[in-house]
Amino acid sequence: MSVYILPVLLILLIVYCAVKRVKVYDCFLAGARDSLSLVKNIFPYIAAIFICIEAFKASGLAQALADVLQKPLSYLGIPSELAQLIALVPLSGNGTIALLESIIKDCGPDSYPARCAAVISGATETIFYIAAVYFSSSSVKKLRYAIPVSLFCTLMGAVVACALCRVM
Amino acid sequence: MNAAFTLLTLISLVMLTVLSPQKAFPTLIEGVGGAVALAFKLVAVYAVWLSVLKMAEATGLDKKLSRGLRPLIRKLFKGESDDAYDHISVNLASNMLGMGGVATPAGIKAIGSMRSDGVRASDNMILLVVINATSIQLIPAAVIAIRAANGSADAADIFLPTFISTAVSTLSGILICKTLSLKDKHNKNDISYDLNSIVKPDFCKKFKYGRNDK
Numbered sequence: 001m002s003v004y005i006l007p008v009l010l011i012l013l014i015v016y017c018a019v020k021r022v023k024v025y026d027c028f029l030a031g032a033r034d035s036l037s038l039v040k041n042i043f044p045y046i047a048a049i050f051i052c053i054e055a056f057k058a059s060g061l062a063q064a065l066a067d068v069l070q071k072p073l074s075y076l077g078i079p080s081e082l083a084q085l086i087a088l089v090p091l092s093g094n095g096t097i098a099l100l101e102s103i104i105k106d107c108g109p110d111s112y113p114a115r116c117a118a119v120i121s122g123a124t125e126t127i128f129y130i131a132a133v134y135f136s137s138s139s140v141k142k143l144r145y146a147i148p149v150s151l152f153c154t155l156m157g158a159v160v161a162c163a164l165c166r167v168m
Numbered sequence: 169m170n171a172a173f174t175l176l177t178l179i180s181l182v183m184l185t186v187l188s189p190q191k192a193f194p195t196l197i198e199g200v201g202g203a204v205a206l207a208f209k210l211v212a213v214y215a216v217w218l219s220v221l222k223m224a225e226a227t228g229l230d231k232k233l234s235r236g237l238r239p240l241i242r243k244l245f246k247g248e249s250d251d252a253y254d255h256i257s258v259n260l261a262s263n264m265l266g267m268g269g270v271a272t273p274a275g276i277k278a279i280g281s282m283r284s285d286g287v288r289a290s291d292n293m294i295l296l297v298v299i300n301a302t303s304i305q306l307i308p309a310a311v312i313a314i315r316a317a318n319g320s321a322d323a324a325d326i327f328l329p330t331f332i333s334t335a336v337s338t339l340s341g342i343l344i345c346k347t348l349s350l351k352d353k354h355n356k357n358d359i360s361y362d363l364n365s366i367v368k369p370d371f372c373k374k375f376k377y378g379r380n381d382k
Binding site: 003005006009010013014016017020022023024027028030031032034035036038039042043046047048049050051052053054055056058059060061090091097098100101102104105109110114115118119121122123125127130131133134135136137138139140141142143144145146147149150152153154156157158160161164165168 | 172173176177179180181183184187191192195196198199200202203204206207209210211212214215216217218219220221222223224226227228229263272275276278279280284286287288289293294296297298300301302303305307308309310311312314315318319320321322323324325326327328329330332333334336337338340341344345348
């Protein structure tokens, strides 16, 4: 069933564009143009995070971290491969994408940890970035309970995600 | 991010140098190699997805969604101005669609146009941050595309789990915020609200467009 979701939505959107007389060709040109500049802008972040991840894995620290976190994470139903991902998710969106790619490569695209990782990456936001940027031009300095509540709910979402991936 | 990056890389490099020094430098280059490969994949993914978003924007679909969210937003964020409701609905609608580039400036403007208690974030501001942080995802397109690019049999099958888990996290976030703000109201009776709502700085000129990321 889910194979049809994206293509059907895309077909509907293009038909809707035709009805509304929106220039589809121009939209694709603009999208492709923006894509290059977007990736050009985020490449430094991806490169930095990849260097970090690669060194972290090669040094054996990633395995050590996974071993330490295995127990607490398993109580929550989260595979230990995702320990790094969960730590990175609130900090960096590009880092999350980079780490997701390496988890998919290591475990296989349709394996249980890779699917959990995909759902968690799609479902989470860069909390610290949002909090910093949204208040950047306001006089508000004390965020009170904003970040703890966001982090807690994100973790809860991750637990739900891993549970859902077992059955769906 | 700087401190975390320095610390992690430093510790890893020290470990590598002690354990297998010949691997230390190639590892770093391998890392960038992976980044280059991913960047090319992302160019393809974003070229398609940004085009789709352009179409959604050009047909006014994003505005329709934000208009549909309006009654709900009025209920959730009590006592804000119409101006603030506008920005909040654009912010939340574009976040649901994964349009970070639109969501971020709208979020900055929303916070700027909301009533403020001075240096402390108001309950509504916190609610906005929490809903953004846990935002319901309608289509996790980038993730689906990356799975497809790596040979998944059914790349889109994470669609429903993503939607449900974000719905759960958003709902619980709203519930926790509302509970905490009720508690807060019992503890202090606030008259500073009316004073501060008169002062409303002009943020519209200041914001920059950017991705929802760093």
